[in-house]
Amino acid sequence: MIRILILLIFLPIKAFALIEVDITRGNLNPLPIAVSPLSIDENSRQSFKKILKKNDIGSEISKIVENNLKISGLFNPLNKDAFLQAPDIANLKPRFEDWNLIKAQALITGKVNFVDEKLRVEFRLWDVLAGKEMMALAFTTVPNNWRRVGHIITDKVYERLTGEKGYFDTRIIYVAEKGPKTNRIKKLAIMDQDGANNKFLTLGNELVLTPRFNPTSQMVTYLSYFRNLPRVYLLDIETGMQEVVGDFPGMTFAPRFSPDGKKIIMSFAKDGNSDIYTMDLENRIVEKITNHPSIDTSPSYSPDGKYICFNSDRSGYQQIYIMNSNGKNVKRISFGKGLYGTPVWSPRGDLIAFTKLHKGKFYIGVMRTDGSGERLLTENFYQEAPSWSPNGRVLIFYRETKTDDKGEGFSAKLWSIDLTGYNERLVDTPTDASDPSWSALLSN
């Protein structure tokens, strides 16, 4: 992987900004923001046109920023037709009255240069009301990384305006699906968080399920039915190397990494009983964590690695439990009406996202780690498997449609929703899709 060189040219100028985006509430008042196309000189434009086949890379990058901001639901990027100032002049010194006139509260400007075969992008964030510069950064990278530059700019802007890390320079791994419902063909696929650069990682010869990112690297763990033996596998996305995890005499499934990326936690099913195990990826030592005749599955670590939440039917039905990472001190935390599954600990540590089935409807919800404060974010015919954005503000999950009387009309799609329950969005994929998992920030 080519590393992005981040050069700080100007330290962010300390400004007592008036603008602030509150992300704890819904997106009722998205912040009006103007994303001026990044200016580009003619020589640079021609060079990038040759390399990237894009007529104006400056405006392409600004489109990525604009789209990201819009998807977040927290910003309202204004129509470029209304912009009065030319991009190059605006980047030097915006005429704040002009931007004020079109009701922009924040403004992003910048310029693109072709320097030593590389792409250099400088951008500035302005507080229009206060008439001040809030941030100025420049990035230099190989031209092919131009989309990531757009994502990193969005992350910086998001962080500066909300006070929390962004989630735009990230990828989603998921299962791409096609074919009849009775015989679906499933492939691992990966794409940028905004749906660009979609790539299939397996050919579809064997059934694959539940891919999950290592939070510290570009490794993935997933379930494959290779040779009709359902086992947990590891895949290095960069090299394509695959290996089976451990030599278990039966089905291993529901894998997830520990927060430090050094262990895999998963279920192992044998003789009609599923228990939770961990495997240390360095010394390959396997530990049995739960020991109960019920089904114990869908384990997920707390971000400090001290606790594990999981799904068990030991009470008779699927419920959510937590325990210490050594398997001691098992406590049930879900007590609402219905069945609960797929608990996933938030990267912030304070919440557990889950799937709930109640009276024939499926819900995605969150609860505190002691089970209190349950909030259902969305209701549908079928949906499950939430995965957190790395900043813990957004959940991505999949939804399936009900088929008609003839059993036709089935589809599976990815959706995202804010923790607030607002901003529910279809995440576009080239094929049907399920089992999404969100990567950590790539530029961290």
Next chain:
Amino acid sequence: MKDLFSCEKVSLRNIDQGAIMKLNKILKKAFLITFACLVLSACATTKKTGQMQGDVYTGTDTVEYLASGVADRVFFATNESVLTTASRETLRKQAAWLRKNSDITIVLEGHADERGTREYNLALGERRANAAKDYLMTYGISSDRISVLSYGKERPVDSGSNPLAWSKNRRSVTVKAN
């Protein structure tokens, strides 16, 4: 039906007696027709539920045969892995057939319906297939001849989104492995 009657009552007040008589006749007819419809539809639904007992599938639509009279699959109630009386009878026939054909090995494929989370259903499919395996073993079939494979909800046999389709999909299928 309730709606129909309450609706008429309201409008009756402004209508003269003759009209009321007429209306009563109409209502009677309407009642008879609705009643007939209800009876008919009730018949239709009994036919449908005739393929289920509780929510366990008892029909033969999807069933294949390992040998004459030896059905290849057993069905389960929602979230359950308990074998019904009918399932046990099917498995006893399978055991008898396996004892006669001692060179045959089998895979028990456990399945769940689409109304559960993927990971839990994988475990549930495994549990169902093992319920069948345990029963076959008590009828003298060696565990060496049986392997178990759970598909969870990945391979439904009926793509419908209704209780009958789901009941057909909650199953353990005995498949010849050699």
